[in-house]
Amino acid sequence: MNIKPLIQYFNRYLPLNKAEITALEKVVTEKHLKRKQYILQTNDICNYYTFVVSGLFKMYSIDKNCAEHIIQFACENEWVEDLNSLHKNKPSCLCIEAIEPSVVLQIKKADLHTLLSTFIKFERNFRVIHEEKFMELENRLLQNISFGAEENYIHFLDQFPQISNRIPNTLIASYLGITPEFLSKIRGNITRK
Amino acid sequence: MNIKPLIQYFNRYLPLNKAEITALEKVVTEKHLKRKQYILQTNDICNYYTFVVSGLFKMYSIDKNCAEHIIQFACENEWVEDLNSLHKNKPSCLCIEAIEPSVVLQIKKADLHTLLSTFIKFERNFRVIHEEKFMELENRLLQNISFGAEENYIHFLDQFPQISNRIPNTLIASYLGITPEFLSKIRGNITRK
DNA sequence: CGAAAATTTGACATGACTCAACTGGAGTGG
DNA sequence: CCACTCCAGTTGAGTCATGTCAAATTTTCG
Numbered sequence: 001m002n003i004k005p006l007i008q009y010f011n012r013y014l015p016l017n018k019a020e021i022t023a024l025e026k027v028v029t030e031k032h033l034k035r036k037q038y039i040l041q042t043n044d045i046c047n048y049y050t051f052v053v054s055g056l057f058k059m060y061s062i063d064k065n066c067a068e069h070i071i072q073f074a075c076e077n078e079w080v081e082d083l084n085s086l087h088k089n090k091p092s093c094l095c096i097e098a099i100e101p102s103v104v105l106q107i108k109k110a111d112l113h114t115l116l117s118t119f120i121k122f123e124r125n126f127r128v129i130h131e132e133k134f135m136e137l138e139n140r141l142l143q144n145i146s147f148g149a150e151e152n153y154i155h156f157l158d159q160f161p162q163i164s165n166r167i168p169n170t171l172i173a174s175y176l177g178i179t180p181e182f183l184s185k186i187r188g189n190i191t192r193k
Numbered sequence: 194m195n196i197k198p199l200i201q202y203f204n205r206y207l208p209l210n211k212a213e214i215t216a217l218e219k220v221v222t223e224k225h226l227k228r229k230q231y232i233l234q235t236n237d238i239c240n241y242y243t244f245v246v247s248g249l250f251k252m253y254s255i256d257k258n259c260a261e262h263i264i265q266f267a268c269e270n271e272w273v274e275d276l277n278s279l280h281k282n283k284p285s286c287l288c289i290e291a292i293e294p295s296v297v298l299q300i301k302k303a304d305l306h307t308l309l310s311t312f313i314k315f316e317r318n319f320r321v322i323h324e325e326k327f328m329e330l331e332n333r334l335l336q337n338i339s340f341g342a343e344e345n346y347i348h349f350l351d352q353f354p355q356i357s358n359r360i361p362n363t364l365i366a367s368y369l370g371i372t373p374e375f376l377s378k379i380r381g382n383i384t385r386k
Numbered sequence: 387c388g389a390a391a392a393t394t395t396g397a398c399a400t401g402a403c404t405c406a407a408c409t410g411g412a413g414t415g416g
Numbered sequence: 417c418c419a420c421t422c423c424a425g426t427t428g429a430g431t432c433a434t435g436t437c438a439a440a441t442t443t444t445c446g
Contacts, residue, residue: 069339084328120313127320137330145370146262177338
């Protein structure tokens with residue numbers, strides 16, 4: 001098992017010392033996933049914090065018309081989990097699915113909570129991590145309610161170049177909250193300019 | 194100065210002991226605001242964490258057409274600040290404005306950071322608080338990209354009854370990302386049913 | 387009471403969705 | 417290497433959702 005990427009990730013915040021690394025190693029498990037495999041499915045209770053080492057995931061909900069709505073893409077060095085389900089111990093209404101062959105490191109809910117209360121540094125790092133995730137989401141929401149679909153699309157492209165050229169446009173449409181057909185027309189307009 | 198509401202607020206998480214309360218008291222200041230007064234204006238650098246004791250605020254951005262887009266309402270027992278500006282020490286592109294006469298408790302950025310690193314409990318509580326804010330935002334975003342304006346409006350009404358009957362519909366429209374005129378038509382449709 | 391703001395209404399324009407058909411590329415099995 | 421299928425992407429016609437602008441009406445607040 002290769003836990004290094006996670007340790008390097010934490011080094012961008014407050015770097016971990018040996019005791020913290022040892023404690024972390026004890027609770028982390030590695031998992032390999034093929035395309036279309038799930039970390040979480042609707043009605044599961046989310047029990048793991050998942051750190052993406054390589055690959056790419058989508059987290060989405062399915063509405064009554066069976067349409068997917070993507071809440072988050074998660075690639076290298078990102079966390080992906082349904083906090084709502086985790087916190088409240090409730091069945092999730094989301095899915096988390098691999099878009100590419102992927103490797104993840106997982107920590108059980110209870111184990112992470114132990115880490116958090118044993119080492120203040122984890123508490124600190126996760127506070128900051130959640131603040132950052134919050135800011136990203138706030139920016140996305142603002143973008144979304146402020147602009148039309150074409151502007152949102154262009155903004156997505158230059159905010160996530162490393163994601164946008166790894167996924168089909170269908171998924172981008174679902175992330176933006178528009179239909180694939182309409183996205184295709186937008187793309188037509190843009191190139192015609 | 195009445196700091197009790199803030200202490201009671203923290204009691205919903207890990208309750209504070211005397212040392213923590215004393216430290217908190219030293220860094221909190223109270224502020225009274227009239228309608229239309231600002232906590233933060235575009236291009237200010239956000240320097241305070243603000244806890245709303247009473248009243249109601251809107252946090253919003255202004256686009257190139259001078260239209261407001263409301264990111265968050267903040268009423269009793271909520272925090273309101275621009276984390277982006279706070280964290281990166283950059284001029285904010287948001288405004289935070291009182292919709293009602295309000296009372297807030299503020300903590301300077303540096304002071305809160307001292308609290309966080311001195312008392313693990315603050316670190317813990319703020320981690321949880323930010324996780325909760327993150328979940329709320331995630332739910333809002335999902336709602337927003339998954340449904341049409343009418344469904345979003347109805348959802349807003351029963352999610353925030355205590356806010357929706359204190360503010361003009363114009364502001365609800367701005368929060369939902371639609372025009373006031375269109376919201377008015379939606380309301381017409383609903384009552385006609 | 388009077389001014390300013392919020393709300394409603396209607397006509398019209400644009401944005402975005404639906405459905406169905408078509409195109410073209412990426413496997414897959416023969 | 418070919419025939420086949422499958423899936424993503426495109427296109428067009430028609431429809432519904434939402435925006436724009438202007439005017440009339442109502443509400444709020446000083």
